[in-house]
Amino acid sequence: MDPERVIYPLMKYVLLGPAMRVAFLPHVSGLENVPRTGPVILAANHLAFLDSFVVPLMVPRRVRFLGKHEYFTGTGVRGRATATFFLGVGAIAVDRSGGRAALDALDTSARVLEEGGVFAIHPEGTxxxxxxxxxGRTGVARLAMRTGAPVVPMAIAGTDRVQPRGRAVPRPGRIALTIGAPMDFRGRDEGTPRGRAAREVTDEIMEAIRKLSGQEYVDAYAPRPDDPS
Structure with a gap:
């Protein structure tokens, strides 16, 4: 038996899911916009580390997302516990180092969708x-055009208050998840240079997220934590 098929529902329905509902009193709206079957990409804004768990635990389907390879390779009791945790919330290990990192991540994500699964992504990248x-970075658009999977925009709110930067353990507080209507981008790269189509599609997805979240938009990439700028 695949151990993930045991760990995932245990974490979602018995351990983390109920604990999250008690600690954060999440308000979720628009769940009807998530297709019940078939491949779908969930694209959400990114305010805190907690976001990666909010979406998988609040959406009533098995949701997968990319996780650092290091989360799965630790040794000792702590390393095994970390690997079990990330496996249990739907993370897929991907090595983000090296020249093929972006392509490997895209291939891994595409496989989830080609098997009819749900894949979550934060287009901002950080x-x-x-x-x-x-x-937004264009990986989400390339994935949508490659697989034909619809993109469901999402807006997370409140996670930056319960888990501000530098805080490892979230504190109790209210969070919200607002889910928009699916967006279909099949064929958008036909007759259009793929790079330009990817940029246009990504911008449309980010505009949908902006309308849901009400956030001020910045037409520049968010600096990564190790970026001195």
Whole structure:
């Protein structure tokens, strides 16, 4: 038996899911916009580390997302516990180092969708440093055009208050998840250079997220934590 098929529902329905509902009293609206079957990409803004668990635990389908390879390779009791935790919330290990990192991540994500699964992604690529919504990276658009999967925009709110930067353990507080209507981008790269189509599609997805979240938009990439700028 696949151990993940045991760990995932245990974490979602018995351990983390109920604990999250008690600690954060989440308000979720628009769940009817998530297709019940078939491949779908969930694209959400990114305010805190907690976001990666909010979406999988609040959406009533098995949701997968990419996780650092290091989360799964630790040794000792702590390493095994970390690997079990991330496996249990739907993370897929991906090595983000090296020249093929982006392609490997795209291939891994595409496999989830080609098997009819649900894949979650934060198009900003990193957490917002100031609560504003930053320019999306085009991986989400390339994935949508490659697989034909619809993109469901989502807006997370409140996670930056319960888990501000530098805080490892979230504190109790209210969070919200607002889910928008599915967006279909099949064929958008036909007759259009793929790079330009990817940029246009990504911008449309980010505009949908902005309308749901009400965040101020910044037409620049969010600085990564190790970016001195």
């Amino acid at each position: 957490r917002s440093p100031d609560g504003r919504l930053y320019r």
